[in-house]
Amino acid sequence: MKNRVPHRRPLSVCVFAGARTGSSRHASAAAEELGSLLGSRGHRLIYGGGGSGLMGTLAWSAHHAGAEVVAVMPTFLYEIERGIAAPPQTLRLTTTMTERKARMIEAADAFVALPGGFGTLDEVFEVLCLTYLEQHTKPLVLLDVEDAWRGLHTLVDEICRHGYADRDRCGLHMVARPAEAIATIEAEAVGHDVSEEAMC
Numbered sequence: 001m002k003n004r005v006p007h008r009r010p011l012s013v014c015v016f017a018g019a020r021t022g023s024s025r026h027a028s029a030a031a032e033e034l035g036s037l038l039g040s041r042g043h044r045l046i047y048g049g050g051g052s053g054l055m056g057t058l059a060w061s062a063h064h065a066g067a068e069v070v071a072v073m074p075t076f077l078y079e080i081e082r083g084i085a086a087p088p089q090t091l092r093l094t095t096t097m098t099e100r101k102a103r104m105i106e107a108a109d110a111f112v113a114l115p116g117g118f119g120t121l122d123e124v125f126e127v128l129c130l131t132y133l134e135q136h137t138k139p140l141v142l143l144d145v146e147d148a149w150r151g152l153h154t155l156v157d158e159i160c161r162h163g164y165a166d167r168d169r170c171g172l173h174m175v176a177r178p179a180e181a182i183a184t185i186e187a188e189a190v191g192h193d194v195s196e197e198a199m200c
């Protein structure tokens, strides 16, 4: 299996995912496989912190596969979730959700979105807007488990069809499997050193 060896260029991969597990066991399986691939390829996981839902499944799996895990979390969520077991991780506390998003985006080389709810959607749109406005060139990959992202894809197509945006500036990738998400970011992302100061 070609993805079982470390990638020559370790990346900081920011993964957005539901704070709930949701109703699809395929989504949980995808979160687990993605975490495992991140670890076995030598990548670092940046995520929203905690041990709940798909986020927790992903982070535990990444940790078990040897990935460094960095959690970026507003203090209020940390207080709410501290009772839910999360894997060992470097914790970066922020004051607000907005600050959290900015730090995650700054620190990442690439983004992957698993299925999720409004929080995940908000993060995806933030990255998409910044891509569109040419504020970064970091790839964003939607992991489309059981058509979870089809609605978003259709919405983007409609927005472009009505002339409110140009499709070729959106930079969205949509794939069906975790291995394809890893292959896409490894092909598209440019790694950069993240200093402690830049992370915080």
Ligand SMILES: C/C(=C\CNc1ncnc2c1ncn2[C@@H]1O[C@H](COP(=O)(O)O)[C@@H](O)[C@H]1O)CO
Binding pocket: 015, 016, 017, 018, 019, 020, 047, 048, 049, 050, 052, 055, 077, 080, 081, 115, 116, 117, 118, 119, 120, 121, 123
């Ligand atoms: C307040 C409660 C649960 C919410 N807990 C969260 N913990 C960590 N990160 C979160 C949480 N809620 C939103 N986020 C961020 O948005 C994404 C998940 O949100 P979604 O609405 O579930 O899609 C995720 O990527 C996080 O960065 C009460 O228990």
